[in-house]
Ligand SMILES: N[C@](CCCC[B-](O)(O)O)(CCN1CCC(O)CC1)C(=O)O
Ligand SMILES: [Mn+2]
C-alpha cells in the first residue's frame with residue numbers, strides 16, 4: 084500500500100508564526116525514508132504552496148480570523164486527501180495547524196462515508212462561530228464537520244456529515260465552557276486526561292474503539308495534535324497545556340490503532356518549529372516522526 088504524504092505548510096487557523104514550517108522540518112528529519120524502511124511505498128508531491136489571501140481581502144467574519152484563507156486552503160486539502168483515498172492510498176497530512184482537519188476529514192468522508200474519527204488533542208477543537216473566544220479556526224474544525232452552529236457560508240463546502248457518535252477524543256484537558264456544553268448536548272465521547280489516569284491508556288483506547296467501531300469494521304481517520312502530549316514531550320507547539328500524555332501513552336495510541344488494521348487516513352498537526360530552542364524543536368519534530376511511524380506499523384519487538 085502507498086502512503087501519500089500531503090505537506091501542508093499552513094498557519095491561517097491560528098495566530099502564531101511558524102506552524103507552517105512544520106511539514107518541511109518533519110520531511111527534512113527523514114520521515115519519508117523512515118516510512119520506506121517500514122515497507123511502505125511513499126508518494127510525496129512536494130509541499131503545497133498556499134498563496135496567502137491578503138488580510139485586506141479577508142476581513143474577519145464575526146470573530147473568525149482569516150476565514151476565506153482557511154476555507155480556500157482546507158477545501159483544497161479535502162480534494163487532495165479525497166483523491167488519494169479514492170485511489171486506495173493512505174493520506175498522511177503533515178500540518179500546519181489543526182484547522183486543516185476540516186479538509187482532511189472531509190476528504191476521508193467523501194471516500195469512506197462510514198469512517199470514524201479518533202481525535203488526539205488537549206483541546207476539543209469544537210467551538211462554533213458563536214462559542215469561540217479567540218476566533219482562531221484551529222479551535223473549530225470539529226463543529227464544522229458535525230454541522231453544528233450557525234452556518235458560515237464560506238464553509239458550506241465542508242462535509243458536515245460526520246455523526247457525533249463517530250468521533251471520540253483522547254487527551255482532553257483544556258476545553259472551553261462552550262465546548263463542554265456542545266460535547267454534552269451531542270453526547271460526544273471524550274476520554275480526558277482524568278480517564279487516562281483512572282483507567283490507563285490501554286483501557287482508554289479499547290473503550291474509544293468500542294465506542295466508534297464496536298465491531299472493528301469501520302475505517303479510522305486518526306487526527307493527532309501533538310499538543311495532546313505533555314509539553315515536556317512535545318514542547319514546540321502553539322497551544323501547550325501541562326498534564327498531557329506521556330511519550331509512551333502517545334505511542335501506544337498509535338500502535339494500537341495500527342493493530343486494528345482499520346487506519347485509512349492520518350493527520351499530524353501543530354508542530355511549530357519556531358517556538359522553542361533548537362533542542363526542543365528537534366525533540367518535537369522527532370516525536371512527530373516517531374508517532375507517525377508507530378501509527379504506520381513500527382513495533383518495538
Ligand atoms: N479552545 C481554544 C484553543 C484551540 C486550540 C486548537 B488546537 O488545534 O491547537 O487544538 C482557546 C483556548 N483558550 C484560550 C484562552 C485561554 O485563557 C483559555 C483557553 C480556541 O482558540 O478555541
Ligand atoms: Mn487541535
Ligand SMILES: [Mn+2]
Nearest residue numbers: 205206308310
Ligand atoms: Mn490542541
Ligand SMILES: [Mn+2]
Nearest residue numbers: 308310322353
Ligand atoms: Mn495545538
